[in-house]
Amino acid sequence: MNKFGFLTGFLVSASICLGAELAPELLQRVSEDPHVVACRENREKIADDLHRPLYHYSSPLGRIHDPNGFCQWQGRYHLFYQYMDADPKTKGICWGHTYSDDLLHWKDLPVALKPTIESSVYSGQTLVEEDRVIAIWHGKGVGSMIATSTDPLLLNWEYNSNNPVIPSKKELRQGPYQVFDPCIWKQDDGYYYALSGSYKDGRVGKDCTGEVHAFRSKDLSEWKWLGDMFTDSELSEPGEDMVVPNFWPIGNGKHMLLCFSHKRAGHGYVGTYDPQAVKFKPDYLFRANHGAKATRKGGLRSINSSVHAPSATVDSLGRYIAFFNMCDYKGEEGWSGIMTLPRIYSLAEDNSLRIRPVEELEKLRFDHKQENAMKITADKEVKLSGIAGQAMEIAAVIRPGEAKEVGLKVLQSADGSEYTLIRFADSTLTVENKHPLMDKRLNPQPEPGPLTLDENEPLKLRIFIDHSVVEVFANERQCCSLRVYPTQENARNVSLYSKGGDAELTRLDAWQMRSVWPELKFKEGK
Incomplete structure (x- = not known):
């Protein structure tokens, strides 16, 4: 196997690994890595950018895209992502790399995977x-x-000597399938299983059918094609492929297949998995992105403010946690792309999907303010x-x-001319840009998600505002996230x-949020 380490001449040895702790020597050498230095210097350089988030993971340098390989290893969370390396010697897309002890504070690491025999390292996942x-x-x-990697920070990787282990060339395939983004897991029979997410028939964005094919291996080197695990000819729209798959148990005897389509972006399926037959039967489809659709003309840019591709894991607490990337195409300003907040997916007793932010976010709260119960008079606005x-x-x-409609305006300018609108009407929760001077290339399409309240059930919102992104979790049954772009520094009112009628505010609590980036501490509370 080929060894690939990106700290020059440096392979991590047991002598500098202190059990679960990281030795100072290791951390020092990581901090001196040229890529890590470049990331740190660029983060400081772009600290004044009005749109840079304080507590979301954002691009350290250049453009980032799909999250990949999210996992928990030796107590730390690792997140990889599609990244175009700034090193001119590197041709093609790589896996960028960051880690966190708490899902909040992320530390940049050297680029993890670079192209060898392939022209780009596209999306995939990990198995711990x-x-x-x-x-x-x-x-x-x-x-x-x-x-594979064994060191505490996953800095060094040994490439399988049989790569590509599942070849994509037509003459080397074992059947009528396409090879694209994979994921991997292991079953009780001792075999590894992998999915290849793709499509069949027709064209992406128009009339294709999404499907995932399964493969099995005893040793990671030789893989046998098992046929399609799931083909979606009923639940999704024509033209949706099924790429960047993540497949994990979610509880209640169910599995969730989380993926991405180039037409409708992030979505997933909850259903029953038969491990003997290696077949997945979905009960329902859900959307992580509801609003913008890609067009063949616009391609990915036509959904560039949306919840995009996923990466998920089940952590040591048994939580099914997922990240999605959110694009923006702001690369000319030194950075482009962020990740959503980590969100937890779970099932209620009736197997309906529940969505909530990770509990760790509460550690960032400070300066608590409270608004007591009040009547919201019809057709009035209360600052x-x-x-x-x-x-x-x-x-x-x-x-x-x-x-008929209730909601909030956040990131509102002093003169009221611009704001981000959060509204609930006609059993739909919508987040919408109302910033008229923003760059129209940023494609400010509304993000509407269905939400039906039971009789006498109140609307329960958790709203996360972070400069150029607003994420709204509602009644643990819906989450609408949207990139927003205020143009005025005083756009901060609520x-x-x-x-169409009176509504009632039962309670409102608000907190300022700490920055997870040292160079942005000066923006806290502003």
């Missing part, structure tokens, strides 16, 4: 075993690639005194009553409103 982490990805032009900011969390409980 007791003594190693297995990475599997799509090598552009060759097929599915595998590497909240003392509650304002560009990096905040708001928890609100609203009873719509007779109102107000409530009701239309």
Whole structure:
């Protein structure tokens, strides 16, 4: 196997690994890596950017895209992502790499995987075993690639000598399938299983059918094709492929297949998996992105403010946690692309999907303010005194009553000319850009998600505002996330409103949020 380490001449040895702790020597050498230095210097350089988030993971340098290989290894969370390396010697897309002890504070690491026999390291996932982490990805032009790592920060990878282990060339395939983005798991029979997410028939964005094919291996080197595990000819729209797959158990005897389509972006399926037959039967489809659709003309740029591709893992607490990337095409400003907040997926007793932010986010709260119960008079707007900011969390409980529409305006300018609108009407939760001077290339399409309240059920919102992104979790049944782009530094006010009838605010709590980036501490509370 080929060894690949990106700290020059440096392979991690046991002598500098202090059990679960990281030795100072290791951390020092990582901090001196040229890529890590470049990331640190660029983060400091772009600290004044109005749109840079304080507590979301954002690009350290250049453009980032799909999250990949999210996992928990030796107590630390690792997140990889599609990254165009700034090193001119590197041709093609790589896996960038960051890690965190708490899902909040992320530290940049050297680039993890660079192209070898492939022209780009495309998306894939990881599998954590007791003594190693297995990475599997799509090598552009060759097929599915595998590497393993055993060191505490996953800095060094041994490439499988049989790569590509699942070749994509037509003459080398075992059947009528396409080889694209993979994921991997291991079953009780001792075999490894991998998926190849792709499509059949027709064209992506128009009339194709998404499908995932399964493969099995005893040794990670030789893989046998098992046929399609799931073909979606009923639940999704024509033209949706099924790439960047993540496949994990989610509880109640169910599995969730989380993936991406180039037409509708992030989505997933909850259903029953038969491990003997290696077949998945979905109960339902859900959307992580509801609004913007890609067009053949616009391609990915036509959904560039949306919840994009996923990477998920089940952590040591049994939580099914997922990240999605959110694009913006702001690369000319030194950085482009962020990740959503980590969100937890789970099932209720009736197997309906529940969505909530990770509990760790509460550690970032400070300067608590509270608004007590009040009537929101029909067709009136109530500006909240003392509650304002560009990096905040708001928890609100609203009873719509007779109102046809209720909601909040956040990131509102002093003159009221620009704001981000969060509204609930006609059983739909919508987040919408109302920033008229923003760059129209950023494609400010609304993000509407279906949400039906039971009789007498209040609307329960957790709203995360972070400069250029707003994420709204509602009643643990919906999450709408959107990139937003205020153009005024004073766009920080918050107000409530009701239309067509009176509504009632039961309670509202608001907190400023700490920055997870040292160079942005000066923006806290502003």
